[in-house]
Amino acid sequence: MRLYDSLSQEKREFVPRDGDHVTMYFCGPTVYNYVHVGNARPFVVSMVAKRYFESLGYRVTLVENITDIDDRIIARAASEGRSCKEVAEEFAQAYREDTDRLGLGRPDVEPLATEHIPEIIDLIAKLVAHGHAYQAGGDVYFDVDSWPEYGKLSKQQVSEMRHGARIEVGESKADPLDFALWKGAKPGEPAWDSPWGPGRPGWHIECSAMSLKYLGPGFDLHGGGRDLIFPHHENEIAQAEGAGYAFARFWVHNGMLNLSQEKMSKSIGNIRTLRSVLDAHRPEALVVALLGSHYRSPLEFSAELLEEAEEQVGRLRNMFRELSDRMAGAGSEEVPAVHSGSTAEPGLVPEAKPFSLSGVGEVRPPNGTTRDSDFRGRMAARRQAFAEAMADDLNTAAALAEVFSLAREVNAALAAGELGPEGVAAVRAQLAAMLHVLGLDAVTSVRDEIPPEILALAEERQEARARRDFARADALRAAITQRGYEIRDAPGGYKIVPTR
Numbered sequence: 001m002r003l004y005d006s007l008s009q010e011k012r013e014f015v016p017r018d019g020d021h022v023t024m025y026f027c028g029p030t031v032y033n034y035v036h037v038g039n040a041r042p043f044v045v046s047m048v049a050k051r052y053f054e055s056l057g058y059r060v061t062l063v064e065n066i067t068d069i070d071d072r073i074i075a076r077a078a079s080e081g082r083s084c085k086e087v088a089e090e091f092a093q094a095y096r097e098d099t100d101r102l103g104l105g106r107p108d109v110e111p112l113a114t115e116h117i118p119e120i121i122d123l124i125a126k127l128v129a130h131g132h133a134y135q136a137g138g139d140v141y142f143d144v145d146s147w148p149e150y151g152k153l154s155k156q157q158v159s160e161m162r163h164g165a166r167i168e169v170g171e172s173k174a175d176p177l178d179f180a181l182w183k184g185a186k187p188g189e190p191a192w193d194s195p196w197g198p199g200r201p202g203w204h205i206e207c208s209a210m211s212l213k214y215l216g217p218g219f220d221l222h223g224g225g226r227d228l229i230f231p232h233h234e235n236e237i238a239q240a241e242g243a244g245y246a247f248a249r250f251w252v253h254n255g256m257l258n259l260s261q262e263k264m265s266k267s268i269g270n271i272r273t274l275r276s277v278l279d280a281h282r283p284e285a286l287v288v289a290l291l292g293s294h295y296r297s298p299l300e301f302s303a304e305l306l307e308e309a310e311e312q313v314g315r316l317r318n319m320f321r322e323l324s325d326r327m328a329g330a331g332s333e334e335v336p337a338v339h340s341g342s343t344a345e346p347g348l349v350p351e352a353k354p355f356s357l358s359g360v361g362e363v364r365p366p367n368g369t370t371r372d373s374d375f376r377g378r379m380a381a382r383r384q385a386f387a388e389a390m391a392d393d394l395n396t397a398a399a400l401a402e403v404f405s406l407a408r409e410v411n412a413a414l415a416a417g418e419l420g421p422e423g424v425a426a427v428r429a430q431l432a433a434m435l436h437v438l439g440l441d442a443v444t445s446v447r448d449e450i451p452p453e454i455l456a457l458a459e460e461r462q463e464a465r466a467r468r469d470f471a472r473a474d475a476l477r478a479a480i481t482q483r484g485y486e487i488r489d490a491p492g493g494y495k496i497v498p499t500r
């Protein structure tokens with residue numbers, strides 16, 4: 001696998017530090033508000049990278065911090081007459097809820113800055129002892145001049161950076177380029193004791209301290225948005241290396257999401273938060289929209305992009321529905337299509353099976369026809385191309401294109417009657433394996449796609465019908481229709497079909 005490293009500015013062979021264990025750190029959000037949809041991109045990149053490494057057989061530890069002490073949190077708390085802790089807890093919880101909805105799983109560790117004050121103080125003390133930090137009033141600053149490699153990630157000369165830099169009112173640093181490691185307490189602000197008096201940590205130091213704590217020196221991969229390269233990641237390197245630790249071996253930066261006013265306002269209004277996007281669109285559509293471009297490219301985010309992704313997801317779902325119907329028709333026990341009244345088991349989803357991308361879904365021709373073996377060849381080629389795309393700097397755009405191409409070929413083969421029951425099962429397994437790596441499992445499960453909320457409405461309607469309350473039953477049918485599903489009565493039960 002080759003991965004682009006922003007520090008060396010080249011694609012390099014990725015070999016983990018610890019053999020079969022991959023160690024990753026991504027910068028997470030500062031929780032002073034609902035997260036912007038742009039925050040979903042590094043989250044998706046990190047989770048898809050984790051899934052990809054796991055599909056190759058690696059064990060992965062992904063750490064993603066939550067910044068729960070910051071000027072913006074303090075400002076919001078003050079303006080609302082609440083404590084910083086209350087504000088941070090509210091929006092950290094909202095962030096977890098929003099990112100949970102993406103269906104990608106969670107990072108392995110999500111440390112809070114305020115729970116790592118001792119580690120942060122320890123790192124600052126080391127920097128002071130090494131002569132890379134100094135106390136000024138109640139603050140402690142990193143001495144940029146003492147660190148000759150400063151600027152190596154952002155490719156800037158210190159002399160150029162100094163041009164135009166200035167010391168703000170209230171800052172007691174000696175050089176405008178120096179940055180705060182510890183901020184002395186101001187009245188009314190949360191504060192922790194330290195060797196330099198009561199105060200709180202700066203933003204940059206928390207990431208150096210927490211990545212080193214959970215992953216150890218020289219961990220494999222550090223990621224985040226491009227906008228964090230300077231000063232945040234430049235400072236993280238200076239802090240860790242200045243204290244004597246090897247830092248990240250690969251720097252992975254995702255491009256920004258551009259939400260042009262004109263494009264966004266057309267049809268979806270002012271959708272800006274991840275929450276509002278997920279209220280209006282299926283999570284898989286957002287994931288497809290994000291993975292449809294290379295993670296390093298900037299992405300023009302628009303209503304059209306989301307609508308196109310919705311259509312792509314819809315086509316994949318239809319194909320899986322068709323494959324499942326064929327399997328059910330062939331006597332498979334998987335995925336019953338009819339919910340039978342109160343005996344339905346909403347939310348019962350088969351356990352995900354472990355798999356690897358290699359050797360999944362070999363099609364054996366049921367009747368040895370030439371067309372069937374042609375199809376088998378195309379399927380193997382798609383699988384190979386998918387694996388190569390992911391191995392080439394996580395090129396999810398090319399990998400996704402292989403999924404869509406294969407889906408088109410499957411639809412054509414189904415229409416032409418080329419696929420026997422074994423072929424159907426094999427191609428379904430291969431597509432499911434590819435989609436799992438991309439975090440799109442929801443697309444593959446016909447049963448899973450009916451949300452519990454819809455199942456509950458359908459059950460309530462069934463009960464209303466049983467007691468001959470047809471007005472209520474019709475109202476519930478309308479509610480289900482409004483949510484994008486159609487309820488079709490079938491002998492002994494009913495069927496729920498998505499309409500969009």
Ligand SMILES: [Zn+2]
Nearest residue numbers: 027028207232
């Ligand atoms: Zn960070």
